[in-house]
Amino acid sequence: xxxxxxxxxxxxxxxxxxxxxxxxxxxxxxxxxxxxxxxxxxxxxxxxxxxxxxxxxxxxxxxxxxxxxxxxxxxxxxxxxxxxxxxxxxxxxxxxxxxxxxxxxxxxxxxxxxxxxxxxxxxxxxxxxxxxxxxxxxxxxxxxxxxxxxxxxxxxxxxxxxxxxxxxxxxxxxxxxxxxxxxxxxxxxxxxxxxxxxxxxxxxxxxxxxxxxxxxxxxxxxxxxxxxxxxxxxxxxxxxxxxxxxxxxxxxxxxxxxxxxxxxxxxxxxxxxxxxxxxxxxxxxxxxxxxxxxxxxxxxxxxxxxxxxxxxxxxxxxxxxxxxxxxxxxxxxxxxxxxxxxxxxxxxxxxxxxxxxxxxxxxxxxxxxxxxxxxxxxxxxxxxxxxxxxxxxx
Amino acid sequence: xxxxxxxxxxxxxxxxxxxxxxxxxxxxxxxxxxxxxxxxxxxxxxxxxxxxxxxxxxxxxxxxxxxxxxxxxxxxxxxxxxxxxxxxxxxxxxxxxxxxxxxxxxxxxxxxxxxxxxxxxxxxxxxxxxxxxxxxxxxxxxxxxxxxxxxxxxxxxxxxxxxxxxxxxxxxxxxxxxxxxxxxxxxxxxxxxxxxxxxxxxxxxxxxxxxxxxxxxxxxxxxxxxxxxxxxxxxxxxxxxxxxxxxxxxxxxxxxxxxxxxxxxxxxxxxxxxxxxxxxxxxxxxxxxxxxxxxxxxxxxxxxxxxxxxxxxxxxxxxxxxxxxxxxxxxxxxxxxxxxxxxxxxxxxxxxxxxxxxxxxxxxxxxxxxxxxxxxxxxxxxxxxxxxxxxxxxxxxxxxxxxxxxxxxxxxxxxxxxxxxxxxxxxxxxxxxxxxxxxxxxxxxxxxxxxxxxxxxx
Numbered sequence: 129x130x131x132x133x134x135x136x137x138x139x140x141x142x143x144x145x146x147x148x149x150x151x152x153x154x155x156x157x158x159x160x161x162x163x164x165x166x167x168x169x170x171x172x173x174x175x176x177x178x179x180x181x182x183x184x185x186x187x188x189x190x191x192x193x194x195x196x197x198x199x200x201x202x203x204x205x206x207x208x209x210x211x212x213x214x215x216x217x218x219x220x221x222x223x224x225x226x227x228x229x230x231x232x233x234x235x236x237x238x239x240x241x242x243x244x245x246x247x248x249x250x251x252x253x254x255x256x257x258x259x260x261x262x263x264x265x266x267x268x269x270x271x272x273x274x275x276x277x278x279x280x281x282x283x284x285x286x287x288x289x290x291x292x293x294x295x296x297x298x299x300x301x302x303x304x305x306x307x308x309x310x311x312x313x314x315x316x317x318x319x320x321x322x323x324x325x326x327x328x329x330x331x332x333x334x335x336x337x338x339x340x341x342x343x344x345x346x347x348x349x350x351x352x353x354x355x356x357x358x359x360x361x362x363x364x365x366x367x368x369x370x371x372x373x374x375x376x377x378x379x380x381x382x383x384x385x386x387x388x389x390x391x392x393x394x395x396x397x398x399x400x401x402x403x404x405x406x407x408x409x410x411x412x413x414x415x416x417x418x419x420x421x422x423x424x425x426x427x428x429x430x431x432x433x434x435x436x437x438x439x440x441x442x443x444x445x446x447x448x449x450x451x452x453x454x455x456x457x458x459x460x461x462x463x464x465x466x467x468x469x470x471x472x473x474x475x476x477x478x479x480x481x482x483x484x485x486x487x488x489x490x491x492x493x494x495x496x497x498x499x500x501x502x503x504x505x506x507x508x509x510x511x512x513x514x515x516x517x518x519x520x521x522x
Numbered sequence: 523x524x525x526x527x528x529x530x531x532x533x534x535x536x537x538x539x540x541x542x543x544x545x546x547x548x549x550x551x552x553x554x555x556x557x558x559x560x561x562x563x564x565x566x567x568x569x570x571x572x573x574x575x576x577x578x579x580x581x582x583x584x585x586x587x588x589x590x591x592x593x594x595x596x597x598x599x600x601x602x603x604x605x606x607x608x609x610x611x612x613x614x615x616x617x618x619x620x621x622x623x624x625x626x627x628x629x630x631x632x633x634x635x636x637x638x639x640x641x642x643x644x645x646x647x648x649x650x651x652x653x654x655x656x657x658x659x660x661x662x663x664x665x666x667x668x669x670x671x672x673x674x675x676x677x678x679x680x681x682x683x684x685x686x687x688x689x690x691x692x693x694x695x696x697x698x699x700x701x702x703x704x705x706x707x708x709x710x711x712x713x714x715x716x717x718x719x720x721x722x723x724x725x726x727x728x729x730x731x732x733x734x735x736x737x738x739x740x741x742x743x744x745x746x747x748x749x750x751x752x753x754x755x756x757x758x759x760x761x762x763x764x765x766x767x768x769x770x771x772x773x774x775x776x777x778x779x780x781x782x783x784x785x786x787x788x789x790x791x792x793x794x795x796x797x798x799x800x801x802x803x804x805x806x807x808x809x810x811x812x813x814x815x816x817x818x819x820x821x822x823x824x825x826x827x828x829x830x831x832x833x834x835x836x837x838x839x840x841x842x843x844x845x846x847x848x849x850x851x852x853x854x855x856x857x858x859x860x861x862x863x864x865x866x867x868x869x870x871x872x873x874x875x876x877x878x879x880x881x882x883x884x885x886x887x888x889x890x891x892x893x894x895x896x897x898x899x900x901x902x903x904x905x906x907x908x909x910x911x912x913x914x915x916x917x918x919x920x921x922x923x924x925x926x927x928x929x930x931x932x933x934x935x936x937x938x939x940x941x942x943x944x945x946x947x948x949x950x951x952x953x954x955x956x957x958x959x960x961x962x963x964x965x966x967x968x969x970x971x972x973x974x975x976x977x978x979x980x
Contacts, residue, residue, distance in 0.1 A: 173821060173846050220849070222827045223714035247827040254826060264849055282610035284845065298613045311609075373644030382646050462640055465601075466630030477631045480606035482838050483817050484845060488606075 165490035166269045172487050180268060186256030189249045193242055202260050216261040222251040273491035277478065280312030281488070313495050316474040320454060320496075323470055326389045327453045331396035332445050336438065338397075339404025340430045344416055354405065361398040369462050376463065383467040391459055396449050407441035408434055443510030451500055471496040586622060588672075588888040591881035594624030598882045601638055602652035603872075605631040607841070611904035618898065619889050625882050647877040650886065655685045655873055655936065656943045658694040665693040666876045672888035677896065679929070682908035685936060686873055694873040695890060697899070699906045701928055702836040702868040702937070703761045704858045706820065706843075711828050723765050723863030733831050734802050741797050741804040742822040742830035744814025745954075752951025754816045755794065755958070756939050758834050760868050761861050762790040764935065769866035772935040776942060778978035782950075783967035791954075791963055798958050805830050808958050817842050824856055834861070836870075837905055840920040852919045866933040870940060871908065900925075944977030946970070 163177040175185075194202075194210075202210025209215065219225040226247065229238050245253075258264040272286040281287040283297040291302035300306055307314040341347075342354045372391065373382065381387035411434070419429050435442075457472040464470060469477075475496060478488045604612060609631060619625050630648065632638075635657070641647050642661055651657070658665065669675070669692055675683065678696065686694030712718070717733065720726040733740040745754035763772055767786045774780035775787070801807030805822055806814060814822075820839045822829040824847055833839070843856050850856055860867070874890065876883050889895045896909025900916045906928050913929055916922045939947030953966035 170846055170848075173818075174825070221710060221855075223711055227714075251826040282607055284607055284841065285848070297610050298617065369640050370643045373640060373646055377644055377646040461632060461634070461637055465632075465637075467599075467628055476633075477605035477609070480608045481603050481633060482842075483815075484841055485606040 161490055162494060164487075165273050165494050166271070167487075168266055168270045168272065169487040170266060171268075172490075184256065184259065184268075186252035186254070186259075189245070189252045190256045193239070193245055193249070193253065197240075202257065210257055211261050213261045213263040216257050216263050220254060220258060220263065222247050222254055225254055226250050273487050274495070276488045277313050277492040277495060279306040279314070280309040280474070282311065282485075284484075310469065311474070311477075313471060313474055313492055316469050316471045317495070317499075319464075319468050320470045320472075320499075322385055322468075323388050323392075323460065323464070324450060324453045326385070327392035327396070328446055328449045330389060330393040331400045331449060332442055334393065335397060335400030335404045335445070336435065336442065337430075338401045339408045339438075340426075340434050342401070342405040343409040343411075344429070344434075345426060354401075357398055358402045359398075361402075365395055366458070369458075373462060383464060385464075385468065387463050388459060391463060392449075392453050392456075396452070400445055400449070403441060403445055404438065407438055411437055440510045443507050447504060447507050447510075450503055454496075454500055586618075586894070588619075588885045588892060589623035590885075592623045592625060592885050593881070595626060596624070596880070596882040597626045597628050598650060598886055599628040599630070599648040600650050600652065601630045601632070601641070601648040603631070603633050604652070605633075608904065611902045614902040615895070615898045615904060616886075616889075618894065619886060623882075623885055625885060642877070649878040649880065649883050650874055650876045652697065652872055652874050654940055655694065655871065656940065658686055658873060658875055659688055659943065661875065661877075662688045662691075662693060664877055666879045666883075668692040668695055668876075668887060671876055671879060671884050673891040674888070677891045677893070677910055678908050679910055681934065682871070685871065685941075694875050695887060696871040696908045697874050697890060698872040698904060699869055699908050699928065700837045700871075701860075701906070701924060701931075702757050702870060703764060703861045703864050704837065704924075704927070705832050705834050705861055706823060706839050706856060706858045707832045708824055708828060708855060709853065709857050710855055711823075711831060715831070717831065719859050720862050723861075726862050730797070730803065739801075739803070739805055739830045740832055742814075742819045742833045743798045743804040743811045744806075744816060744819030744822070745811060746813055746815045750951065751812070752954040753939065753947070754819070754835065755798065755811075755954040756947070756950050757836065757868065757937070759787075759790045759794050759954070760935070760938055761834065761864060762793050763787065764866055764868060765861065765863045766790060766793075769933050769935045772868075772938065775938055775974070776936070778974065782971040782974045783964065788963065788967060791957060791967070795957055795963070799960075808960065811958050812955060821846050824850065837920075837924050840918075852923075858920075858923070860927050866935055867927070867931040868937060869928070869931075869934045870937045942974060942977050944973065946973050946977050949973040 160177045163180055164172055167177065167180065198204050198208070198210050219228060226244075229244050229250065231238055259266070272288060275281070276287050279287055279300065281290075281297070281300065283290055287300070287306075290296050290300070296302050299309055299311065306312065309315060338357070342350060376382045376387050381390070415433065416429055419433055424432070455472065457476065460470045460473055464473070466473070471492075475489060475492045478492050479486045602612070609629070612629075613627075616627060620627060635653070638647075638651055638653065638657070642664060647661075647664065668686070673692070673695055675692070682696050682699075683692065683694075686692055686696060707719070715733075715736065715738065717729060720729050730740040743754070743758070745751060747753060760772060763786060766789060771780060771786055775782060775784075780786070797803040798811045799808040801810070804811055805819070816835070820833050820835055820842045823831065823833045824843050839858075840852070840856070843850060847855065874887075876887065890899075891909065893909075893911035896907050896911030897915040899907035899909060900912035900914075900921075903916070903918045903921055906912065906921070906925055913925065916925050939950050949970045953970045956966045957963050
C-alpha cells in the first residue's frame, strides 16, 4: 500500500516538474517586469531587477575600506566629513576620488595598510558616499513610474519632482484633474472600456441569434450559408483596412467608436457563429422538440432554453473577444488613433522615438493588464468548459 | 422576423466578401486622386462659409498675422513619429498657435509608416504629417505646395529646403534638424587619463591607438535597435566617408553616380570594421557591437568607472545621458566634438507636409516659417531648427554648441539611408550587421549596390 503511494508519487514527478518548468518560464519575465516597474529609471538602466534585494551599492565596499577611520556615517573625522555634500561633490567620480586615495596624509598613506582598491570598487564607494551625504539619494522602490503613466507625464524627469518644484510641463495641473489628462492611462482606460464592452457584446448577441438559427430553424441552404460564414474567417483583417477606411471616410465613421465596434463585430462574428452553432447544435434535440410541442415559438425557445444552456459558451466567447479587443492596437490605431486613445495606443506612445522614457512603459503595461486579469480570473471556470464546448460534439 | 434576420445575415456576408474582393482596386494610385479632393473641398467650404459670417469681426483684428482667416475652434489633425518627451516639446512650440488663434490640435503619434500609408490610400489623410524626406516624394501627388500655404523660403538657412522640392514644387517644410557627425566624450575622464580632444582625423586615429595601448577601450559602438539594428553603424560609416571622400562623394551615392560597392565606401567600412570588430577598440568586440542597445552604448562612456572613452552618436545622446545621470553637467561630465576632418556635416531633418490647405494649416505653415516660430522651436530645445531665426534662441548649453557647429558647417549631406527609397536603408543595415558578424565585405556591399541601383532607376 505504502509502496504503491510512493511509486505513484515518483511517477508523477516528471510530469509535475515539466508543468512547474513551463509555469516558471512564463511567469519569470512578467514578474521581472513587475519588479522593474517599481524601480527608478537610473537603477533600471544600471542593474537587473533581481538585484533589488541586494545591499545598497557600495555599502559593503565602504565598510571594508573606509568605515574604520571615517565611521559608519562618514562624520567621524571633523576635517574630512564625508557627510558633507559639498566635499563629496568634488569627488563624485572614481577618477576624481582615486588620486585622493593614493595621496599621502601627514606622511602616511591615505588608506594606511589597506591596499588602494580597484576603480570599480572606488566607483561603488562614490555611489555610497553620494547616498550618505544626501548628494544623490536613489530610493530602491518608487511609485513614480505608475504616477507618470497614469497622468500621462511627458517631461524629462518625474511628475512628483516637477510638481514639487512648481515647473510642471504643459497640460499638467499638479492636482487631481491630471488623472483625466487625455495623454494619461486613466483617460485611456475609460476609452478602452468604451471600445471593448460593445465590441464584445455585439458579436456575441448576433452570434447567438445566428447559432440558434443554424441549429434549430429549417430553411433552404442552411449549411451552405453556414459554411460561407465560417469560411469568412480566412479573410485577413489587415487586407481590409484600406477599403473599410475609405467607406468610413465617406460615411463619417472614422475616429468614432461606432466604426470600431462595427469592425470588431464583423471580424469577431465568423468564429463566434461557428462556436455558438456547434454548442447549440450539440444540445439534445428532444429538449427543443418538447418545447415546440408545448407551444413555444422560436423566440421563447431561444431566450428560455438556448441562452441559459449556452452560458458557458457565451462566457468563453466573451473572454476571447474581450481579450482580443482589449489588446488590439492595429484596429484602434487605424480607426481611432490619437483622437480617442485607447490603452494600447497610449502605451506605445509612452516612449520617445529614440527610446527615452521606457521605464514608464513597464508601469503602463501592468496597468493595462489589470482588467483582463480580473475578467479572466472571474470567468475562468466557464473558460475551461467553453473551450471544450466548440470542440466536442455531444 | 425570420426573413429580416436572414436578409441581415445575407447582406453582411455579401458585404464582407465584396470588401475582400475590392482590395485590388484600392491601389495607391487610385485612392489619393479621388477621395481626398472631395474631403478637402468639403472641409474648406465649411470653413469658408463659417468664418466670415459668424466670427469675422471678433477674430480678424486681434492676434498675429498668421492667425488671419482662422476661426476659433478650427482643428488641425497631425500625424507624427514623435511621442513621449518629444511630444511635450512640440506642444510647447505650437502653444502660441493654440493660445492666439484658438486652433485645436488633434495630434496622433505612431512610428508605423503603414498607418500613414493606410490613411492616405483610404482618402483620409491627416491635415499635416511630420515625417521623413522620402515621404515627400512618395505622396507628392497628394501634397499641397508650401508657397501657396504661406511659407517663407527666405526664412531658412541656404540649402535647407532643397530636399523638399520635388519636380520644381516646394512640398515639404524642414522643421527639426539634428547633426550626426559628432562624438560624445567625458571631459573629466579625458583629463584624468591625460587625453586631449583631437583636431584632425590623424590625431583621432592616434588617440584611439593611444587609449587602446593604455589598456582602455576607446569606443562604445553598440548598435542594437530591434529591426533597425545597424543604423548607428551606417551613420558612423557615412561620417568616415565625409572625412575621407567629402560631401560630393556622399551626394554621388545618393543620386546613384557612385555605386555603393565603390572603393571609397569599402575603405570606410574597413576603417569602421577595424574598430567595431575588435574588443581592443570597442566594448565587447563584434558581439558587443551587435548586441548592445544604442542607448546603453551611450551610457557606457559616462558610467563610473567608464567602460569606454568615446561614443559616436547624434545630438539626442545628451538627453540619454542626463536622464541616467541627472547631476552630470555639460562641459564637465559630458561634452562632444565634431568629428575632426569631416568636410561638411551629416544632418537629418524631419519634414512637415500638408495634405490640406484649410486656413488652420496655412496658419501652422506661416507660423513655423516665421521668425517667432523659429525662435520658439529653439527655446523649446527640440533639437535644431533650420529656421534662421532660431539662432541665438537656444537655452540648453549642449544645443548652443550644436547650433554653432550647425550654422558654421561647410555644407550638409542627408543620411544616405533616409534619402534613397525602396528599402535601401534596411539593406544597408543588414550589410553592416553581416560585415561586423564576420561576413564577406564585397558580397555585402554588392547586395546593397544592387538595391541602390534598383531604387534609383525609376
